[in-house]
Amino acid sequence: MSFDRVRVRIAPSPTGDPHVGTAYVALFNYVFARKHGGDFIIRIEDTDQTRYRGSSEDMILRSLKWLGLSWDEGPDVGGAYGPYRQSERREIHAKYAMQLVESGHAYRCFCTPARLEVMRQEQKAAGKTTGYDRHCRGLSQTETAAHLTAGDTFVVRLKMPTEGKTVFQDYVRGAIEIDNGRIDDQVLLKSDGYPTYHLANVVDDHLMKISHVMRAEEWITSTPKHVLLYQAFGWEVPTFCHLPLLRNPDRSKISKRKNPTSLRYYERSGILPHTLLNFLGLMGWSFGDNVEIFSVAEMIERFDPKHIHLGGPIFDQSKLNWLNNQYLQKSTDDEFVSYIRDQMFSPEILKLLKPLVCERIDRMEQFVDKNAFFFNGALTYDQATLVPKEKTVADVISVAGALADVLDDVYDWDGEHLKAALDTHREAIGWKPKDYFMTLRLILTGRKDSPPLIESIVVIGREVTRFRLRSLPQLLK
C-alpha cells in the first residue's frame, strides 16, 4: 500500500441528534488510528441543504468529546487538509465533477425530479430494480448546449461501465464483487451545486489522504460506485472496512423509533462515557480471554479489525446497565461525586430548572421529590388517572405514538415550536385541550402538579420525551 500513514475519518452528517452509530464507528476508527500511530479525522458531511440542522454539528462534536474520543483534524481544530466541513468545499467538488465531464467520465443530466419519479414508479410496477434509465447519457453536444442556453438546471452523473464487474477487497469480508451493469449512473453534483455523498466522499477522502475507510455496512452496496469514481479520477483506492450495523431488538437497523439512539439520551440517563465506549467495543468485537470490562487504551492494544464478528449486534440495554453498574461500583468517592454532580445535576440543568421550580417549593428539601421526573428515564403510571373519561388506554397509546412522530419532526426544540406542534396535533386529533394536555402532562412528568408543560418538555429534552412516549405501550400492558 502506498499510503504512507494510517489516516481514518468519520463523516457524520449534521441532520439530527448525535447518533450512537456514529459513536460506534468513531470508536473503531479512533482505536485503529491510535493503534497504528495514525490520524483520526472528523469531517462534517453537510451537503444536504434540506436536512441540515445548524445545532447538530455542535451536538455531535460535543457528544464525541464527552465520550473522550479526540480527533487530530476536524472542523473545530482545523488541520492541514481543511476545510473539514463539506459545505465549505463546494468549489473543490464542483471542479472535480466538471473535470470528469470534460474527461468523458461523466455527463450532464437534465431530467427533472418529476420525470425520474415517474420512471421509478414504472420500474417498480414492472417489478424491476429502480435505476436511472440513462436518458441523458447519449445527449449530443448540441442538445446539451441547447439545454444550457435555455437555462435548464442539470445534475452531473458518472458514466458507469455497462459490462464487466467491479471488485473490491473489504478488509474483513474479503472480495466483494458486483456486475457493472447493475450500477446506476450515480449523481455526483446536484442541481443546487452541492455534491452528493458519493462525490464529496471520494474527493475528500483522496484529498485528505484517507488510507482506510471504516464505515457502516450499509455502504457496501455503493462501494463499487466509489471504486469506479476513484478509477475515473485515476486515484489510488483506500482500504475499505465495513463494520456491522447496530440493530434494534427486532434486528432491523438501529433507529430512534425502536431504541434510544441519541448519545445525549445515554448521557442524560447517567451512562458513563467509558461505559458506553466499553459497551460499544463489545459490539462485534471481543477483547479475548473472557475479559468484558476494558478501557479504550486496553482496546487499542488488542484491536485488530480482522477479528470483528460480522453478525449485526443488537443494542441491548440490559447489558449496558450491568456494565455501568460495574463502573459505578469501581469508582472512587471523588469520581462518584463528579459523576453525579457533572452528569446528573449539572449547573446547566439546574439553571434551566430554576425558573420552573422556584415558585413551587418553599424548602429546598422538596426539590428532589417534586422534580424527580426531570432526572428519571422511565416513569410509572396509574392507568386510571392517565386515561381521560370517554377515552381508552388504546386512545392514549395511539396519541402518544402519533405525538412521538410529530415531535421527531420538530427540529427546534424550544417553547415556541413545541407549542405550535402540540396545538396542531391536538386539533388534528380533536381532543379537548383539558384532556390532551393533562394526559400529556401525566405521560411526560408522571404527576398532575408539575411546572408548565411546554417549558418542562423543553428541559426534559427531546431524547427523554421520545423515550417516554415510545415506551408507553409497554408500560401500560
Next chain:
RNA sequence: GUCCCCAUCGUCUAGCCUGGCCCAGGACACUGCCCUUUCACGGCAGCGACGGGGGUUCAAAUCCCCCUGGGGACGCCA
C-alpha cells in the same frame, strides 16, 4: 422484486482462517440456593446454541455447495 452482506445459547460473544483439545467456553438476562432486618451487591448452581440438507475427511461448529432465515442497498439522503 433484484443485487449485496451475514448466520454459535433469548442477547453480546469465544472457538472457525491454521478440521480432532468442543457431547461447544465466558458474560448479560432469567430461575433457584447462600449471604443478608429490606433492597441491591457478592458467591454458588441451573436453564440455554453450532438454522436445515448434502458433500469433502478417519474426523466438521470449523472447509465446499444448496436451501432457509435475518439484514442492508436500490434517492438530486447520508
